[in-house]
Amino acid sequence: MQLVNHRFTLASRPVGMPKRTDWAYEEEAVRELHEGELLIRVLFISLDPAMRGWMKQNRSYVPPVAIGEVMRALGLGQVVASKNPNFAVGKHVSGTFGVQEYFISEGNGLIEIDPRVASLPTFLNVLGMTGMTAYFGLLETGQPQLGDTAVVSAAAGAVGAVVGQIAKIKGCRAVGIAGGASKCRYLITDLGFDAAIDYKSEDVTEALRKTCPQGINIYFDNVGGDILEAALANLARGARIVICGAISQYNNTGPVQGPSNYLSLLVHRATMKGMLVFDYADRYAQAAQEMAGWMAAGKLKSREDIVEGLETFPDTFLKLFKGENLGKLILKVVAD
Amino acid sequence: MQLVNHRFTLASRPVGMPKRTDWAYEEEAVRELHEGELLIRVLFISLDPAMRGWMKQNRSYVPPVAIGEVMRALGLGQVVASKNPNFAVGKHVSGTFGVQEYFISEGNGLIEIDPRVASLPTFLNVLGMTGMTAYFGLLETGQPQLGDTAVVSAAAGAVGAVVGQIAKIKGCRAVGIAGGASKCRYLITDLGFDAAIDYKSEDVTEALRKTCPQGINIYFDNVGGDILEAALANLARGARIVICGAISQYNNTGPVQGPSNYLSLLVHRATMKGMLVFDYADRYAQAAQEMAGWMAAGKLKSREDIVEGLETFPDTFLKLFKGENLGKLILKVVAD
Numbered sequence: 001m002q003l004v005n006h007r008f009t010l011a012s013r014p015v016g017m018p019k020r021t022d023w024a025y026e027e028e029a030v031r032e033l034h035e036g037e038l039l040i041r042v043l044f045i046s047l048d049p050a051m052r053g054w055m056k057q058n059r060s061y062v063p064p065v066a067i068g069e070v071m072r073a074l075g076l077g078q079v080v081a082s083k084n085p086n087f088a089v090g091k092h093v094s095g096t097f098g099v100q101e102y103f104i105s106e107g108n109g110l111i112e113i114d115p116r117v118a119s120l121p122t123f124l125n126v127l128g129m130t131g132m133t134a135y136f137g138l139l140e141t142g143q144p145q146l147g148d149t150a151v152v153s154a155a156a157g158a159v160g161a162v163v164g165q166i167a168k169i170k171g172c173r174a175v176g177i178a179g180g181a182s183k184c185r186y187l188i189t190d191l192g193f194d195a196a197i198d199y200k201s202e203d204v205t206e207a208l209r210k211t212c213p214q215g216i217n218i219y220f221d222n223v224g225g226d227i228l229e230a231a232l233a234n235l236a237r238g239a240r241i242v243i244c245g246a247i248s249q250y251n252n253t254g255p256v257q258g259p260s261n262y263l264s265l266l267v268h269r270a271t272m273k274g275m276l277v278f279d280y281a282d283r284y285a286q287a288a289q290e291m292a293g294w295m296a297a298g299k300l301k302s303r304e305d306i307v308e309g310l311e312t313f314p315d316t317f318l319k320l321f322k323g324e325n326l327g328k329l330i331l332k333v334v335a336d
Numbered sequence: 337m338q339l340v341n342h343r344f345t346l347a348s349r350p351v352g353m354p355k356r357t358d359w360a361y362e363e364e365a366v367r368e369l370h371e372g373e374l375l376i377r378v379l380f381i382s383l384d385p386a387m388r389g390w391m392k393q394n395r396s397y398v399p400p401v402a403i404g405e406v407m408r409a410l411g412l413g414q415v416v417a418s419k420n421p422n423f424a425v426g427k428h429v430s431g432t433f434g435v436q437e438y439f440i441s442e443g444n445g446l447i448e449i450d451p452r453v454a455s456l457p458t459f460l461n462v463l464g465m466t467g468m469t470a471y472f473g474l475l476e477t478g479q480p481q482l483g484d485t486a487v488v489s490a491a492a493g494a495v496g497a498v499v500g501q502i503a504k505i506k507g508c509r510a511v512g513i514a515g516g517a518s519k520c521r522y523l524i525t526d527l528g529f530d531a532a533i534d535y536k537s538e539d540v541t542e543a544l545r546k547t548c549p550q551g552i553n554i555y556f557d558n559v560g561g562d563i564l565e566a567a568l569a570n571l572a573r574g575a576r577i578v579i580c581g582a583i584s585q586y587n588n589t590g591p592v593q594g595p596s597n598y599l600s601l602l603v604h605r606a607t608m609k610g611m612l613v614f615d616y617a618d619r620y621a622q623a624a625q626e627m628a629g630w631m632a633a634g635k636l637k638s639r640e641d642i643v644e645g646l647e648t649f650p651d652t653f654l655k656l657f658k659g660e661n662l663g664k665l666i667l668k669v670v671a672d
Contacts, residue, residue, distance in 0.1 A: 061603045224599075243602045258594030263560075266579050266610030267397045274602030 003030035003039075007100030008071045008313050014055055017251045017321060020314045022055070023071060023099075030102050039081040040093060040103045045310075045331040046074040046124040048158075049222075049320050052250040061276055070098035071313075076113070076124055077103065087112070094123055099313050101333055111284070117292055118302070125328040126162055126295060126302035127288045133244060133277040134162035135287045138220060139170075141242040141275045146171040148217035149236070151208065153227050154247060155193065156183035157320075158328035163220045164193050165300050172218070175211050177204060177227055179323045186326065191301060204230035215239065215268075224249045225257050232261035239270040251321060303327030308335035339366035339375075343436030344407045344649050350391060353587045353657060356650045358391070359407060359435075366438050374420045376413040376429060376439045381646075381667040382460040383409070384494070385558075385656050388586040397612055406434035407649075412449070412460055413439065423448070430459055435649050437669055447620070453628055454638070461664040462498055462631060462638035463624045469580060469613040470498035471623045474556060475506075477578045477611045482507040484553035485572070487544065489563050490583060491529065492519035493656075494664035499556045500529050501636050508554070511547050513540060513563055515659045522662065527637060540566035551575065551604075560585045561593050568597035575606040587657060639663030644671035 004027055011024040033039055054065050054072050065072050075097035079087050084107045087093065093110045097103035113123045125131060137159075144150060150167035154160040155176025164174040164187065175195045176187040184196035197207040204227055208216065215236025221228050224246025231241065249256045265272060280287070294300035305325040307316045310333045319325045340363055347360040369375055390401050390408050401408050411433035415423050420443045423429065429446045433439035449459045461467060473495075480486060486503035490496040491512025500510040500523065511531045512523040520532035533543040540563055544552065551572025557564050560582030567577065585592045601608060616623070630636035641661040643652045646669045655661045 059603075229594075243599070245602075246599055249599075255596045256599060258565075258596035258598055260591045260594035262594055262598070262608070263579070263582055263585075263592060263610070265608060266581075266612065267395075269610055269612055269615060271607055271609040272598070272601060273607040274599070274605055276602065276605055279605060 003102060004028070005030050005100055005102040006310055007098065008310075010055060010065045010067055010069055010071055012067065013057060014052075014251075016253045017318065018052070018055065018314065023314055025311065031104070033081055033083045033104065035083050036106055037082075037104050038079050038084045038087045038107065040077040040095075040097060040105060041080045042075045042077040042097045042101055042103055042333050044076045044121055044124055044306075045097070045099055045313075045333060046076075046128065046130070047317050047320060047329040047331055048074070048129075049245055049247045049250060051317070052321070061278075070100055072096060073099045074124065074129055075103070076120055076128075092120065092123075094128060099310070099331075101310060118295065121304040121306060121328070121330050122295075122302045124330055125158060125304055126291055126300060129277055130158040130328055131162050131291050131302075132280065132284055132287055133275075134159045134166060135291060136277060136280040136283070137242045137244050137275045138163050138166050138218070140280070141273050142218040142220060142240050144170045144172050144218055148172045149175060149212045149214060150218040150220065151175045151177065151212065151216050151231060152220040152222070153177045153231075154222035154245075155187055155196065156326055157222065158325075159244060160220070160222055161187075161191055161303065161327060162300070165191055167218070168192050169294060169299055175208075177223075183326060190303075199227060205233050208234040212236075218242070220244060221246070223247050224259075228259050229261050232259055232264040235264055235268040235270050237268050237270075239268055241270065241272040243272060243274040247321065304330050306330045306332050308332045310334075339438060340364070341366050341436055341438040342646060343434065344646075346391060346401045346403055346405055346407055348403065349393060350587075352589045353654065354388070354391065354650065359650055361647065367440070369417060369419045369440065371419050372442055373440050374418040374423045374443060375416050376431075376433060376441055377416045378411045378413040378433045378437055378439055378669050380412045380457055380460055380642075381409050381433070381435055381649075381669060382411060382464065382466070383653050383656060383665040383667055384466075385581055385583045385586060387653070388657070397614075406436050408432060409435045410460065410465055411439070412456055412464075428456065428459075430464060435646070435667075437646060454631065457640040457642060457664070457666050458631075458638045460666055461494060461640055462627055462636060465613055466494040466664055467498050467627050467638075468616065468620055468623055469611075470495045470502060471627060472613060472616040472619070473578045473580050473611045474499050474502050474554070476616070477609050478554040478556060478576050480506045480508050480554055484508045485511060485548045485550060486554040486556065487511045487513065487548065487552050487567060488556040488558070489513045489567075490558035490581075491523055491532065492662055493558060494661075495580060496556070496558055497523075497527055497639065497663060498636070501527055502630075503554070504528050505630060505635055511544075513559075519662060526639075535563060541569050544570040548572075554578070556580060557582070559583050560595075564595050565597050568595055568600040571600055571604040571606050573604050573606075575604055577606065577608040579608060579610040583657065640666050642666045642668050644668045646670075
């Protein structure tokens with residue numbers, strides 16, 4: 001039987017918010033496997049703000065997606081054919097499979113996952129790169145101390161929600177910044193944040209002053225722009241700012257908004273540090289085990305916002321930039 | 337005999353570059369000492385970019401100079417009268433004396449200095465706060481490793497010149513950024529920098545790319561603005577940026593220019609950290625001893641740009657912002 005793969009390739013580099021026409025939706029025959037290869041049927045695709053960065057020509061921490069190349073994305077799938085003795089048919093694996101239905105791998109960089117531990121989408125969320133980013137960004141770069149006030153932006157998003165929950169586990173006060181009253185309610189009621197700030201209806205600088213009267217010890221930044229400015233204006237002495245992302249800036253057509261308040265780093269002897277999860281690859285397994293323990297103990301919730309249908313990708317991806325997702329945005333390749 | 341004190345008080349908060357009329361030049365009788373007090377005749381006044389910050393209303397690491405108050409400045413003087421058993425007449429001391437001829441102290445915060453160790457102005461330069469700022473900023477915040485490339489801005493200025501020389505002592509490549517060919521020659525010929533970039537005639541981003549082919553490991557920033565941007569565009573992985581000052585921004589009438597390239601911190605897993613010398617007060621003596629040793633061994637030069645006459649203060653101070661000083665700018669209160 002000849003398998004057919006559908007995929008989105010990058011057709012042009014977006015200017016501002018990506019458009020449907022920046023990708024091409026293509027169909028191709030799945031070729032035969034060579035010795036050592038395996039065929040993965042992609043079940044779930046992780047949609048992440050970082051993907052917008054991969055579409056740019058700029059030099060960054062990974063090469064950009066080339067024009068005509070399948071759009072890069074993390075995913076989770078099942079081995080459906082194998083000429084690789086390490087990966088038997090039926091096994092579940094995660095890796096960088098791209099926005100497509102099938103992926104042929106030589107086995108490099110695959111992480112085998114055990115579906116008995118948690119639901120499959122969880123492995124793209126708390127037990128995947130999202131969780132690892134929150135875990136290592138907060139614990140290694142943020143260096144939380146008991147009693148610290150930890151503030152996180154995009155707090156109802158994938159990484160932010162996990163950051164706030166781990167901050168609580170580590171004995172910090174967790175303050176989340178999110179857009180809209182319902183997200184703010186969710187942070188407090190469902191995730192146990194101590195306070196939430198609605199950036200759509202509140203003056204964030206003023207709200208941080210009120211909710212963090214001793215100043216911010218840790219600011220975990222996913223958004224950049226005006227919210228980073230507001231956090232810089234409210235630091236405690238010795239504060240740590242974790243630069244994880246800057247979603248407010250990714251679709252800029254002009255220059256990135258630099259933090260005008262950066263001299264607050266001097267006034268408060270504070271640190272601003274960038275983090276990339278890939279640097280901790282050798283500790284993923286250990287971190288995932290600890291996170292799974294927290295989940296089992298009811299201390300950590302993994303919430304996914306799952307949209308069905310590969311063909312919805314261009315629209316679904318934009319939910320990230322419109323703030324429409326609650327929890328980890330995941331594309332389920334085949335609708336139920 | 338009735339002593340008369342001349343002093344500059346803050347008359348108004350400057351908008352942009354300070355003007356002569358932002359200060360008042362006043363004369364007052366020096367009052368009698370109370371028990372426990374001593375009278376210091378100010379000999380040398382340290383002129384520092386930070387003073388511009390102290391003139392602003394903003395909340396910062398110290399309260400602003402109040403309108404009508406003597407302009408704050410570090411200085412070096414001699415005890416000329418004393419009702420304090422700890423400070424005998426004739427002793428030399430440094431402290432925050434202000435821009436004036438006489439200062440009455442209760443003895444708090446004074447550092448006694450030994451004029452046999454070095455010339456008096458050296459105690460406002462390499463052996464004073466300038467040297468301490470360079471020493472702790474580079475060694476504690478910059479964390480130099482053997483073979484690192486260390487870049488410093490305002491490299492022919494007071495702090496920058498010391499940073500570059502200590503970087504060399506610690507086995508780094510030292511690259512200085514300064515304004516003009518003669519300053520650049522001075523850095524290489526007199527101070528032993530490995531390379532110098534003239535920001536007035538060169539594209540700094542491009543010049544850093546050429547002089548730092550492996551990227552910048554340490555960037556010690558005294559200037560902010562476009563030069564900070566250029567450094568951010570040329571970081572090595574794991575780079576440390578020391579935020580010591582931002583002289584290019586102090587006279588801005590608009591907002592501070594935030595570093596648009598700050599996401600380079602993420603790409604390069606780099607750190608940007610603010611430093612304030614006062615945090616290391618308990619280690620000044622030990623550092624000064626090590627610095628004096630380097631000076632005695634000919635590894636560290638202390639160069640001062642001394643201008644005579646208290647009354648020249650408003651004009652002399654502006655040399656800092658016009659880049660007219662070479663080495664540490666010091667006001668000698670009484671002309672020879």
